[in-house]
Amino acid sequence: MIKIGVLGLQGAVREHVRSIESCGAEAIVIKKIEQLEEADGLIIPGGESTTMRRLIDKYDFMPKLKEFADSGKPMFGTCAGLILLAKQIVGYEEPHIGALNVKVERNSFGRQKESFEADLDIADVAEDFTAVFIRAPHIVEADENVEVLAKHEGRIVAAREGQFLGSSFHPELTDDHRLTQYFINMVKEAKKPLAKQ
């Protein structure tokens, strides 16, 4: 069975686990670095990116997360997870994991009272996807190799570059598991050549 890790240091971990399980895959909550090896793909959930980064550093996760990215295994970052995955962050000199070739801006839709739900057309996923944006970031610039999957009012809110997937919003907060399923399909694809060896 496909095993999807959810980085479990802080944030909406339970919701991703529920979504993964609803898609028929196995979910592993990753709290220790050794557990990363078991995972075929990794979801970095929403939460507070500064808090997650502190805990990532505290427990030496960063080299292992970069290794995970280099290994070709798929990674999916939602909201704070997208910030952790991006190669550039507006106003910051250094990225976190720096895998997905996009530039993101934090809290770019405003404070909590401006947080919203909107229906999105996500390429290859769904034309009517209700997306929940909470103090969300958005993608300001995307490299030419990055496939823009969805926009909201002209702003890029979902994108994919090869094995890396990122969304500004929280697919885990609704009962619509199509984006999670899309990621699981990416993981299945990535696993195929390995299985043949």
Next chain:
Amino acid sequence: MKTGTDRVKRGMAEMQKGGVIMDVVNAEQAKIAEEAGAVAVMALERVPSDIRAAGGVARMADPRIMEEVMNAVSIPVMAKARIGHIVEARVLEAMGVDYIDESEVLTPADEEYHLNKRDYTVPFVCGCRDLGEALRRIGEGASMLRTKGEPGTGNIVEAVRHMRKVNAQVRKVSNMSEDELMTEAKLLGAPYELLLEIRSLGRLPVVNFAAGGVATPADAALMMELGADGVFVGSGIFKSENPAKFARAIVEATTHYQDYKLIAELSKELGTPMKGIEISSLAPEARMQERGW
């Protein structure tokens, strides 16, 4: 596009899970909290133990403090309004505060009615001592709960009591047959529909944090062990000798609440914690948890 929906308001609290929310009284403290890994800060004029010591009427903080704190950090900023004080809550919402705590730590403005929190775009957190109180607050529109505990005492006993009580009642309701629920709703003084929801989810429909008396990393870990989704720390951090170290220790103990060796390490040489107050020495009228219903 819709703002202020239940999903957006409750979702914001979901993102805070496993984290620590710290009371701060100025920008400098807010930065220390953010640097230590807090998921949010609560901007106040005085921490609960000082409110207790000062006596008199405790009100919403000076908006300048909230403004300073909001400008200083990128994590969410919460603030407290008095129970039932519609205008304090509206002012905080207008300022762009990310979450409002309708709090018994402040002197209630209304002894009969809590705020109708459904009316607001900004989400609310409220205190509870048992499931009935928890569900009345959700019924009014609270998107997040916390135990009341006994704020500003540095004594964890009341937070433990409230967390155990709520969770025991959730387990009870989860195992009831549907035909028992209306009577249970009557006994709890809680909305029937929310009992149905708990029964189908097997848990509360919103996040429930621990608050009111967390003074050490071990206290924070204890509350997580008892099923809290995260922890509010009020007076403990900035009343300690080394706030930065203390704040980091609380954050780590909350993340790894079952790693006892780590908690032992974290607890070393933290300096003297808050002196603390024995609850039985507090006169009933001095107990903040009795405020609200």
